[in-house]
Amino acid sequence: MGIDRMKTGFSAMASLRFIFMTALILAASAVAARAELRIDITRGNIDPMPVAITDFYSADTRTAAIGRELSEVIAADLERSGLFAPIDQRAFIQSNESLLVRPRFSDWRVINSQALVSGSVSYEQDGRLKFEFRLWDVFAETQMTGFAYRTPRNNWRRVAHIIADAIYKRITGEEGYFDSRIVYVAETGPHTMRIKRLAIMDQDGANHKYLTDGSALVLTPRFSPTRQEITYLSYFNDTPRVYLFDINTGRQEMLGAFKGMTFAPRFSPDGNSVIMSYAKDGISNIWSMDLRTRRARQITNHPAIDTSPSFAPDGRQITFNSDRGGTQQLYVMDADGGNVRRISFGQGRYATPVWSPRGDLIAFTKFYGGRFFTGVMRPDGTGERLLTESFLDEAPTWSPNGRVLIFFRQTRTTSSGAGGVTKVYSVDLTGYNLRQVKTPTDASDTAWSPLNR
């Protein structure tokens, strides 16, 4: 397993099938009805919920360290969400061993913990690790949820993210997003001779890996919703074309045989086609390529620039960027190209529309008054809200649950080449909780994967 992982780097996906999830018997006693522990994530700037995340107990020295690291990964996931405030473990009173029998809730109430995470880790006879986890409502003195997972040892980080997702879901009522990855463009060198490489990492920055070597300029990678595949733009042989990248094998394949630049690719929600722009004689139209038949179909036919297409999650509509009205604006059309209507009417230019995986919003980049903004609006163009602003914010991508956006931010460059720092940030849909996403080098063009499965 370890060797296999070194070879592909992504055996975590393959080993998914080895994860078995079983609900523990809920043995918690019924307690008088009271308001359930819950975070409403539709409101902005709420106080993060104090939560005690204990080290997963192990009687075995071989797994004690994993129990500690597991707890750290869970705590870091929940903390980064901005919705939870993990309590310093030095304040804990009850030992994690005695926790396995039953929490002494008064010990957790006294340190103001509203939720409590406990668990254990041990070896199974077949060599796999078994993780047990329970989430407790400290004030109601009830178990909110509990699971056991069995997985190969080298897969423990995924278990941590899956547990963090379970906690997030139980308390917010929304799907989590921690068991996911981010593909992006790693940047090095001066901007006049920038070297760009595809890179991939877990959403918390772990398991970072470069996918291309930088010899060809690469841009705008996007995840397949259904396969371990990325579509992106490569300047291989000085010929900018849309490619597919197989994450498991590293195989790269040019998509189609177009006689001009193809760019701005995105998968359809069923993963069976890629929509993109095709530029010919100065005119960029939107095309679709069926990945099974390899047939290309033209969707828009207009002498303007039509680019950055993005499907609605139901596959019935496409939002895209066009300057057919004079300047860049956002449009929505039916998937066959009919019924085109403009949805952005505010001041300035609008670009990079991306449909939320929930379907309720379209995220975009806006350029106005010399500043760039990340924002969202409803698919009918109403309810525009701006979430971030800087000299250059660009290219939002949605978390799998549609609650968080990541985008890249570039600072001004001086004529001597100082500045021009390009980093990735995340922000909640509410506009709060702006944080840098740590990357080894400068970074841009992020795309969030669906939840791993």
Place this chain on the structure above:
Amino acid sequence: MRMKLLGLMAALLLVAGCETPADEGATTEPSGAEISDAPPPPPPAATAPDVMDPQEYLVVNVGDRIFFDFDKSDLRPDAIDQLNRQADFLKANGALTVVIEGHCDERGTREYNLALGDRRASSAAQYLESMGVGGGRVETISYGKERPAVLGSNEDAWGQNRRAVMVVKAGMLS
């Protein structure tokens, strides 16, 4: 102009008559010389020291780039003048094929700028074609905002980066 060209052509042919073929290929004064009727010179030795690189010639004597206004691809008067010079140069050097690179400044989103760069390169290429440079000699490529010529987040740098640049792809000066 015609008389001048014919004179130059005669001079070139004279020179050709009394020098070795290798040196003939290395002629470095091709301006306006239309010698398409003459038999094509054999390719020069790769190491000939006095062969002028066509790209270098283009940059120094013709000018390799034109500039655009923000978010525009229409040709400004200064760009038209420049393209006229480039058209003359290409007509005088019928063996050259070129690529026009379209570029944008950093104040735009990546994908739109790729399309805008393509539109800039195409507008230059289409003008050259309208001036008689056809036959598939002019290709285009867009780099969007990926390859600025000049560093800096200021009007001067942006103005220099919104450009279409002619790059010789293949062929020798005539």
